[in-house]
Amino acid sequence: MKPLALSALFAGLLLAAGAHATSAEHILPSHAWIRVLPGDLPAGAYVTLENSSDQAAALSGASSTAYAEVMLHQSSNEGGVSRMAMLHSLAIPAHGKAVLAPASYHLMLMKAATQVKPGDVVKLNLTFTDGSTLATDFIARPASAIDDTH
């Protein structure tokens, strides 16, 4: 009786763990990079996020020890006017992906703790709407870098 109760308990725990899998566990980041600008100017960060889960996820932003402020933004160009708008979240569909790329979705990084130089690797903790986080390495590239991944 005792071993049976134990295995039932384990099975229950496993189920519970499965049901409570976080967004971060199923997100695979790639092409993570930052366009570094001179001085203390805000920089743009880009990444492709693939979701291997059956559940939709959503990116809500990021935090980092390297930058005091990080904001999720979307650039648009309507009627010949360039605009930037703040986003509360960006959906990553089940078995789909979200692409943060120049002239579109990006993370705006502000107030660098120390000057970030091209070649540096900066850790950003991507945050998802369920509260989970994913530490991701972003490579710093020069201002004139062209995004050749898309």
Next chain:
Amino acid sequence: MKSRRSPGVAIWLLLVISLLLSGCQRSAPLPFQLTNISGHMPALDFKLTDDQGKAVSGADYRGKVVLLYFGYTHCPDVCPLTLAQLHVVMQRLGPLADGARILFVSVDPTRDTSAVLHAYVHAFDPRVVGLTGDPRIIEALVKRYRSAFTREPASSDGNYEVSHSSAIYVFDRDGNARVLSTPTDSQDDLVHDLHLLLSTGASS
């Protein structure tokens, strides 16, 4: 008498012919691939301060093919992308690119001092010139090219964005507006049209 007069006549004839020819060259439509704005936009004319702190005017860039773009340095996404793409365009033009100047006019003169602009534009390409100045003069310049910019409300920390025109206005060596490049246009078309403008009147 006759022998003295004829060389004079010949010189006058040569002058008239060369004037006619240069006139023809100027009016002959170039086969542009981008939106042709020749005669539809005013010539390059402004009084601003460059990124070295020097007072400059549109006339200072006569003899160069000018690419005019409005932006600001606190723009982390679209402005650097545009300048990075223009750097590629300059590289594709090879030695011809020395006849071109990219004028990056700040629509955020409050934050964009000459020093800030200097570090910024030089991170992209040596042919970019950063321009700043009196906000009213910049507003008038933007309006001159039938565009506008809006300073968006500031966030709690005082940071703000500026919505601005995404177009690149291209002027010939005489300062006449010739073509307009927008983000949806192909880079090949811009390279093609700049090649046309840079290959003509290179002596001036």
